[in-house]
Amino acid sequence: MQRSERFERGAARLAEMGGDIEDIVAPLADVAPDLATYVGEFAFGDLYTRPGLDLRQRQLVTIAALVTLGDTERQLRFHTKAALNVGVTPSEIVETVIHLLAFAGNPRVFNAMLTVKGVFAERGLLPVG
Amino acid sequence: MQRSERFERGAARLAEMGGDIEDIVAPLADVAPDLATYVGEFAFGDLYTRPGLDLRQRQLVTIAALVTLGDTERQLRFHTKAALNVGVTPSEIVETVIHLLAFAGNPRVFNAMLTVKGVFAERGLLPVG
Amino acid sequence: MQRSERFERGAARLAEMGGDIEDIVAPLADVAPDLATYVGEFAFGDLYTRPGLDLRQRQLVTIAALVTLGDTERQLRFHTKAALNVGVTPSEIVETVIHLLAFAGNPRVFNAMLTVKGVFAERGLLPVG
Amino acid sequence: MQRSERFERGAARLAEMGGDIEDIVAPLADVAPDLATYVGEFAFGDLYTRPGLDLRQRQLVTIAALVTLGDTERQLRFHTKAALNVGVTPSEIVETVIHLLAFAGNPRVFNAMLTVKGVFAERGLLPVG
Amino acid sequence: MQRSERFERGAARLAEMGGDIEDIVAPLADVAPDLATYVGEFAFGDLYTRPGLDLRQRQLVTIAALVTLGDTERQLRFHTKAALNVGVTPSEIVETVIHLLAFAGNPRVFNAMLTVKGVFAERGLLPVG
Amino acid sequence: MQRSERFERGAARLAEMGGDIEDIVAPLADVAPDLATYVGEFAFGDLYTRPGLDLRQRQLVTIAALVTLGDTERQLRFHTKAALNVGVTPSEIVETVIHLLAFAGNPRVFNAMLTVKGVFAERGLLPVG
Numbered sequence: 177m178q179r180s181e182r183f184e185r186g187a188a189r190l191a192e193m194g195g196d197i198e199d200i201v202a203p204l205a206d207v208a209p210d211l212a213t214y215v216g217e218f219a220f221g222d223l224y225t226r227p228g229l230d231l232r233q234r235q236l237v238t239i240a241a242l243v244t245l246g247d248t249e250r251q252l253r254f255h256t257k258a259a260l261n262v263g264v265t266p267s268e269i270v271e272t273v274i275h276l277l278a279f280a281g282n283p284r285v286f287n288a289m290l291t292v293k294g295v296f297a298e299r300g301l302l303p304v305g
Numbered sequence: 306m307q308r309s310e311r312f313e314r315g316a317a318r319l320a321e322m323g324g325d326i327e328d329i330v331a332p333l334a335d336v337a338p339d340l341a342t343y344v345g346e347f348a349f350g351d352l353y354t355r356p357g358l359d360l361r362q363r364q365l366v367t368i369a370a371l372v373t374l375g376d377t378e379r380q381l382r383f384h385t386k387a388a389l390n391v392g393v394t395p396s397e398i399v400e401t402v403i404h405l406l407a408f409a410g411n412p413r414v415f416n417a418m419l420t421v422k423g424v425f426a427e428r429g430l431l432p433v434g
Numbered sequence: 435m436q437r438s439e440r441f442e443r444g445a446a447r448l449a450e451m452g453g454d455i456e457d458i459v460a461p462l463a464d465v466a467p468d469l470a471t472y473v474g475e476f477a478f479g480d481l482y483t484r485p486g487l488d489l490r491q492r493q494l495v496t497i498a499a500l501v502t503l504g505d506t507e508r509q510l511r512f513h514t515k516a517a518l519n520v521g522v523t524p525s526e527i528v529e530t531v532i533h534l535l536a537f538a539g540n541p542r543v544f545n546a547m548l549t550v551k552g553v554f555a556e557r558g559l560l561p562v563g
Numbered sequence: 564m565q566r567s568e569r570f571e572r573g574a575a576r577l578a579e580m581g582g583d584i585e586d587i588v589a590p591l592a593d594v595a596p597d598l599a600t601y602v603g604e605f606a607f608g609d610l611y612t613r614p615g616l617d618l619r620q621r622q623l624v625t626i627a628a629l630v631t632l633g634d635t636e637r638q639l640r641f642h643t644k645a646a647l648n649v650g651v652t653p654s655e656i657v658e659t660v661i662h663l664l665a666f667a668g669n670p671r672v673f674n675a676m677l678t679v680k681g682v683f684a685e686r687g688l689l690p691v692g
Numbered sequence: 693m694q695r696s697e698r699f700e701r702g703a704a705r706l707a708e709m710g711g712d713i714e715d716i717v718a719p720l721a722d723v724a725p726d727l728a729t730y731v732g733e734f735a736f737g738d739l740y741t742r743p744g745l746d747l748r749q750r751q752l753v754t755i756a757a758l759v760t761l762g763d764t765e766r767q768l769r770f771h772t773k774a775a776l777n778v779g780v781t782p783s784e785i786v787e788t789v790i791h792l793l794a795f796a797g798n799p800r801v802f803n804a805m806l807t808v809k810g811v812f813a814e815r816g817l818l819p820v821g
Numbered sequence: 822m823q824r825s826e827r828f829e830r831g832a833a834r835l836a837e838m839g840g841d842i843e844d845i846v847a848p849l850a851d852v853a854p855d856l857a858t859y860v861g862e863f864a865f866g867d868l869y870t871r872p873g874l875d876l877r878q879r880q881l882v883t884i885a886a887l888v889t890l891g892d893t894e895r896q897l898r899f900h901t902k903a904a905l906n907v908g909v910t911p912s913e914i915v916e917t918v919i920h921l922l923a924f925a926g927n928p929r930v931f932n933a934m935l936t937v938k939g940v941f942a943e944r945g946l947l948p949v950g
Contacts, residue, residue, distance in 0.1 A: 206819035207809040208786045210871075211793075211801065218863050219665040219798055226855075228658035229623075236620060237659050240627035241666040242799065246376040247762035251799040270337045271615035272624050277340075278606040279628040281539045282348055283371065283380040285340065293336040303335035339613075347605050348536040355597075357529035358494075365491060366530050369498035370537040375763040399724045400486035401495050406727075407477040408499040410926045411735055412758065412767040414727065422723040432722035464948035465938040466915045468742075469922075469930065476734050477927055484726075500928065504634040505891040509928040528595045535598075540606055541629065541638040543598065551594040561593035633892035657853045664856075668797045669864055670887065670896040672856065680852040690851035735923040744916035745881075752878060753917050756885035757924040787873035788882050794864040795886040 183213060186221030193224075193231065194261030195254065235259035236272050243273060243288040244280040252288060256295040266296055266304045312342060315350030322353075322360065323390030324383065364388035365401050372402060372417040373409040381417060385424040395425055395433040441471060444479030451482075451489065452519030453512065493517035494530050501531060501546040502538040510546060514553040524554055524562045570600060573608030580611075580618065581648030582641065622646035623659050630660060630675040631667040639675060643682040653683055653691045699729060702737030709740075709747065710777030711770065751775035752788050759789060759804040760796040768804060772811040782812055782820045828858060831866030838869075838876065839906030840899065880904035881917050888918060888933040889925040897933060901940040911941055911949040 179187075187197035197216055204212040224234065238255045242248040259269055273288050296302050308316075316326035326345055333341040353363065367384045371377040388398055402417050425431050437445075445455035455474055462470040482492065496513045500506040517527055531546050554560050566574075574584035584603055591599040611621065625642045629635040646656055660675050683689050695703075703713035713732055720728040740750065754771045758764040775785055789804050812818050824832075832842035842861055849857040869879065883900045887893040904914055918933050941947050 203809075204805065207812060208790060208805050208820070211790055211805055214790070214793060214863075214867065215798060215802070218793075218859075218867075222859065222863075223662055223665050226658060226661070228654050229662065233620070233623060233655075233659075234662055236616075237623050237627040237662055238666065240624040241631045241663055244628045244631040245666065245762070245797070245799060246374070247803070248799045250803065267615050268620075271613060272620075274337060274340055274343070274613070275610055275616065275621060275624055276539075276628055277343060277347075278610050279539045279541060279625065279632065281374070281534075281537045282344060283374060283377045283537060286344070287376070287379065289333060289337050289340055293332075296336060304337070343605075343609065347601075347609075351601065351605075352533055352536050355529060355532070357525050358533065362491070362494060362526075362530075363533055365487075366494050366498040366533055367537065369495040370502045370534055373499045373502040374537065375761070396486050397491075400484060401491075403484070403724060403727055403730070404481055404487065404492055404495055405499055405926075406730060406734075407481050408496065408503065408926045408928060410761070410921075410924045411731060412761060412764045412924060415731070416763070416766065418720065418724050418727055422719070425723060433724070461938070462934065465941060466919060466934050466949070469919055469934055472734075472738065472919070472922060473927060473931070476730075476738075476922075480730065480734075503891070503926070503928060504632070505932070506928045508932065532595060532598055532601070535601060535605075539632070540602060541632060541635045544602070545634070545637065547591065547595050547598055551590075554594060562595070633890070661853060661856055661859070663797075664859060664863075666797045666799060668792075668795045668890070669860060670795060670890060670893045673860070674892070674895065676849065676853050676856055680848075683852060691853070739920055739923050742916060742919070744912050745920065749878070749881060749913075749917075750920055752874075752882055753885040753920055754924065756882040757889045757921055760886045760889040761924065783873050784878075787871060788878075790871070791868055791874065791879055791882055792886055794868050795883065795890065 180213075180217060180221075182217040182221035184221075185225055186216040186219070189224045190216075190220045192262070193235075193258040195258060231262040232259070232264050232268075235262060235264050236268065239269060239272050239288075240276060243276050243284050246284055249287075249291050252291045253295055256292045257299075260295070260299065260301075266292075266301050270304055309342075309346060309350075311346040311350035313350075314354055315345040315348070318353045319345075319349045321391070322364075322387040324387060360391040361388070361393050361397075364391060364393050365397065368398060368401050368417075369405060372405050372413050375413055378416075378420050381420045382424055385421045386428075389424070389428065389430075395430050399433055438471075438475060438479075440475040440479035442479075443483055444474040444477070447482045448474075448478045450520070451493075451516040453516060489520040490517075490522050490526075493520060493522050494526065497527060497530050497546075498534060501534050501542050504542055507545075507549050510549045511553055514550045515557075518553070518557065518559075524550075524559050528562055567600075567604060567608075569604040569608035571608075572612055573603040573606070576611045577603075577607045579649070580622075580645040582645060618649040619646075619651050619655075622649060622651050623655065626656060626659050626675075627663060630663050630671050633671055636674075636678050639678045640682055643679045644686075647682070647686065647688075653679075653688050657691055696729075696733060696737075698733040698737035700737075701741055702732040702735070705740045706732075706736045708778070709751075709774040711774060747778040748775070748780050748784075751778060751780050752784065755785060755788050755804075756792060759792050759800050762800055765803075765807050768807045769811055772808045773815075776811070776815065776817075782808075782817050786820055825858075825862060825866075827862040827866035829866075830870055831861040831864070834869045835861075835865045837907070838880075838903040840903060876907040877904075877909050877913075880907060880909050881913065884914060884917050884933075885921060888921050888929050891929055894932075894936050897936045898940055901937045902944075905940070905944065905946075911937075911946050915949055 201212045242252045277285050330341045371381045406414050459470045500510045535543050588599045629639045664672050717728045758768045793801050835842050846857045887897045922930050
């Protein structure tokens with residue numbers, strides 16, 4: 177896999193968020209290494225390094241999108257951890273998910289809350305508030 | 306958690322449907338107790354107690370929404386049981402899911418049918434019809 | 435276009451609902467006549483003629499699916515009219531849409547309510563209730 | 564329509580966001596006045612008045628949900644205006660929408676950007692940045 | 693269960709794709725045998741036997757739809773196997789999924805890639821390319 | 822706007838498809854020029870120039886994703902034209918859309934067929950087949 181400057185920038189950004197690009201690279205290595213390249217270059221290298229929103233804002237936006245989209249438990253777990261890592265509080269994450277009752281409906285919100293609770297439990301962050 | 310009149314009305318409605326509000330309250334208690342409050346007050350207390358549709362109609366409508374939305378296995382299990390509890394027949398549930406072939410596509414319908422079958426099996430309601 | 439027995443049965447069912455199969459056949463005639471055949475045969479001929487749910491129940495289920503799916507204004511208009519034609523009351527349609535606040539979120543519900551209001555207005559059914 | 568304390572609180576919150584509850588009440592008055600009540604009470608009165616996220620954060624979260632959900636042009640127009648009214652900058656809105664390229668795909672993002680551009684144009688906020 | 697000519701044609705088509713109609717019939721037999729009938733008759737008998745697209749093209753189209761729809765892991769596993777069985781290469785499947793980064797967003801694509809990788813692993817097709 | 826090599830490659834690919842990158846650049850110029858850059862670089866420069874699927878295959882995959890996603894009329898119009906421009910026949914486009922009856926439901930398929938019909942009409946390609 178070629179690791180471009182954009183990829184290295186994305187890997188560094190991901191590291192700031194507490195993630196490890198190798199966790200994306202490794203499972204895709206024998207099936208679609210280019211997918212890992214694109215995630216590193218585009219999602220983390222291009223988009224996540226843009227100014228204009230800080231990482232805390234980006235994680236609230238990301239969580240809102242994942243909850244609304246549905247079928248994103250894996251991603252919601254990762255981005256909840258990343259949100260905590262960049263300084264979003266458990267309470268802000270909970271607030272974001274509750275807020276979506278008005279837009280995404282109860283099932284999306286309820287399932288998401290149990291997923292973020294699982295992350296909080298692993299980190300010893302319960303009870304919230 | 307404050308238990309308002311709306312909440313108590315919702316808990317009572319949920320009990321009529323064979324559910325137990327504590328099953329919503331307990332898992333959310335240490336992460337988002339207000340979410341349980343809103344579900345009790347708004348979904349069950351405000352919406353589910355409205356006149357104009359009876360509980361059997363509401364459960365068909367609910368099942369249709371859950372199947373179409375997708376990623377709602379937990380909710381579909383609950384609302385299938387609730388539907389049975391308020392007098393919807395297994396056959397009506399099956400008919401509702403089959404009808405959605407025209408609107409939600411085969412994958413949603415097939416997955417939903419296996420979920421409702423699981424509920425029927427637990428209740429000794431198989432075979433249907 | 436071959437008009438099978440299933441198609442004729444579907445056309446008859448659609449007529450009971452106040453629709454006209456020619457309104458499906460005509461716009462598809464020069465692009466995809468087989469699509470009209472399938473809609474007539476499968477959706478209206480197979481599914482809509484099944485016993486087990488009456489047409490009033492089917493229309494509530496259909497409306498719930500369309501509201502949840504989104505981007506279905508054309509279909510929601512048609513099926514609101516069909517619902518009225520088979521004896522669903524405006525109030526039951528309104529109740530169905532309001533109920534979905536718990537499952538599909540406010541934007542889907544608000545847009546749908548304006549669409550059904552448009553149909554009610556055309557039929558002189560306002561105000562509801 | 565009964566205007567509860569929760570409704571009045573919601574109407575006040577909406578006014579802070581530059582909205583007017585009458586714009587929700589009026590179009591629903593003859594079809595589903597209770598829907599306006601619920602939007603006022605629950606979405607704006609309960610959810611939007613919660614502490615834990617400020618209005619600027621809530622609008623980014625809301626915009627993310629609306630873009631991801633799709634078929635929400637009307638809501639995206641309203642909430643873009645509300646975002647501006649509570650101090651979100653055009654640049655932050657644009658950043659939020661661009662960020663969603665990674666989660667919601669190009670079509671949702673492209674359509675949303677044209678919608679927010681329309682709002683910016685009406686307010687004389689172009690060019691952005 | 694009545695097995696019409698359309699059903700038998702669908703079962704034969706499914707067999708060409710390496711599937712077995714009994715795997716659809718059996719799990720539905722005691723809950724909704726008519727659903728198996730419709731899947732056999734309509735999806736495989738009517739749609740999948742149409743000329744105009746060959747089976748390789750149909751499987752790319754099907755995979756694109758399943759990835760975009762979400763909550764379709766079961767179906768994506770089946771149709772990935774079917775795609776391989778009709779001559780689609782692992783590389784073409786991977787390309788199809790990567791292409792969807794532009795339309796369905798990263799979470800749908802990432803989850804789908806892990807699902808197709810699982811199928812490839814079972815068949816000894818890793819590494820791809 | 823910086824026009825990278827990737828962007829120029831994407832613009833060239835888009836031109837092969839009968840599109841004009843300026844039609845993306847111009848409407849975004851005063852609101853989000855970077856979005857046009859990303860669409861040019863990533864969607865058309867990275868993804869659309871990959872080997873492994875030819876442009877005809879990519880357009881079938883793209884159309885399948887757009888129909889399934891919904892709320893994509895603008896994109897479906899563009900990609901239907903692009904499909905025709907790279908040699909996909911009207912009949913193959915129609916077949917792709919019909920095939921999706923099994924996966925995305927009738928409303929998505931019906932709306933999409935009217936959209937592609939509109940493109941065919943503009944090009945004098947009706948009747949199809």
